[in-house]
Amino acid sequence: MxxxxxxLNHANTELEVTDVDVDDLRPHEVLVRMVGVGICHTDLGVIAxxxxxxTPIVLGHEGSGVVERIGAGVTLLSVGDPVVLSYAHCGECDHCTADLPQHCRAFVPLNLVGARTDGSTPLHRDGTPVLGAWFGQSSWAQHAVVAENNAIRVDDDIPLDILGPLGCGIQTGAGAVLNTLDPEPGxxxxxxxxxxxxxSALLAAIxxxxDTIIAVDVSDARLDTASDLxxxxxxxxxTTDPVARIxxxxxxxxxxxxxxxIGFSDVVRAALECxxxxxxxxxxxxxxxPNDVTVDQGHLLFGRTLVGVVEGDAIPxxxxxxxxxxxxxxxxxFDRLITTFDFADINTALDAVHRGDVTKAVLTFPTP
Known part of the structure; x- marks a missing residue:
């Protein structure tokens, strides 16, 4: 079909919206008709x-949609199921079987390359391969080929088009608080x-x-949004030393x-020292x-902990x-964070994200 x-054909160029061929499904893959998909910082990094x-590659990894076809052996999903797509994981390694799929031994090849682990791709254009397995979904498209364990069936009482970011960006912030830190009330x-x-982390802290939730940023507009939330x-x-003010x-x-x-060295240090x-x-x-960060080891020695978090330490x-x-x-x-754009206007949406005009851009697709 x-x-x-x-x-994305080349670095830092507009995306080309065009038709591609989708290969037949493999066992345990499903075809999802996209309803909405977010734009995430990780996508922007590859564009840059x-x-x-x-390249060429189809990015996008915060998808939501409806299952249209299922491959042989699929048991977790049925045609017609509304789903949210999250990160890919093998489901078989020691970490996956220990309920640590965010640390899947194959996380990098499954998510950050764009091809299946055997080097193949489900998408082609005029016979030429187009990478179509970014985060196991490549959901900046009207259809995505997804492993069944990469799709979470959801109820249909909340608009499906805004649910995609729950699979990555919103999950990352909220999970860092609710899963990793698990702060006590008060x-x-x-x-x-x-x-x-x-x-998203702020909403999770609430x-x-x-009891005290302190927002730190360099933008008064973003800080106003944080206060509103x-x-x-x-x-x-x-303009203010955040550690001293905290x-x-x-x-x-x-x-x-x-x-x-954000991951800037001075921000990581301040977050530790406060x-x-x-x-x-x-x-x-x-x-x-690499992203070198220098910290005073004394801050760790006297009881502070610095922990890295992938995908909000979440089991999607x-x-x-x-x-x-x-x-x-x-x-x-979380819907208060979202601004929607038609999928056909993806380059306009990307420009808005780069300018900081929106908090979370979500592309929506016409109902067939």
Missing amino acids: KTTAAI APAPGQ STIAIFAMGSVGL VAGC GATHAINSA QEITGGLGVNYSVDC LQTPGVCATVGFQGM GAFVPRMIELHREGRFP
């Missing part, structure tokens, strides 16, 4: 600097960088019952927990590799439904 996809041999937390991941304090780190807010103690959502002892900082920001099959249930209860209004 044919479908329409947005193809694809690896050698990584605890204090500082969150650095108020993009979609940081704001769910957890944190429930931050108790806002610090513009372009110490002041907490009566000289520092916060119990912090989250770094902690009381003991205290835990979760770092989820990513600036590519459990955590995506949990976030949806929290939204249903009115406790996790």
Whole structure:
């Protein structure tokens, strides 16, 4: 069959929206008709600097849609199921079988290359391969070929088109708080960088019952959004020393927990140094590799912990439904982060993301 996809042909160029051929499904793969898909920082990184041999590629890894076809052996899903797509994992290694799929031994080849692990791709254009397995989905397209364990069936009482970011960006921020840090009610937390991941962490801190929630950013506009969503304090780190101000807010103690959502060296240091002892900082920001960060080992020696977090330490099959249930209860209004664009306007949406005009851009598809 044919479908329409947005193809990156070369670094830092507009995506080409064009028809591609979709191969027959392999066992345990499903074909998903996309309804919505988010734009994530990781996608932007590839647009800016694809690896050698990584183009042409269809990006996109925050998809939501409806199962249209299933391959032989599929048992977890049926045609017509509404699904949210998350990161790919093998389901067979020691980490996957120990409920640590975010640390799947094959995480990099399954998610960050763009091809299947055997080097093949389900997409072709005029007979030429187009990488179509980015994060196991390549969902900047009207259809995506997905492994069945990469798709989470969801209820249909919440609009499906806005659910895609629950599979990555929103999951990352919220999971860093609810899964990794798991703060006690009444605890204090500082969150650095108020993009979609940081704001998702903020919403999760409210769910957890944190008493003091401090938002840190260099943009007054983003800090205003954080305050509107429930931050108790806002610090513009372009004009104010965030560590000193956090110490002041907490009566000289520092916060119990912090989250770094950008990965800059000075931000990671500040997120660690603003902690009381003991205290835990979760770092989820990513600036590519290598990304050297220098910290004072004394901060660790005296009881502070710095922990890296992948995909919010989430098991998507459990955590995506949990976030949806929290939204249903009115406790996790992630929809307030989202601005939608027609899929045909993907390059306009990308420009808006680059300018910082939107918090989380989601592309929507016409109903067939």
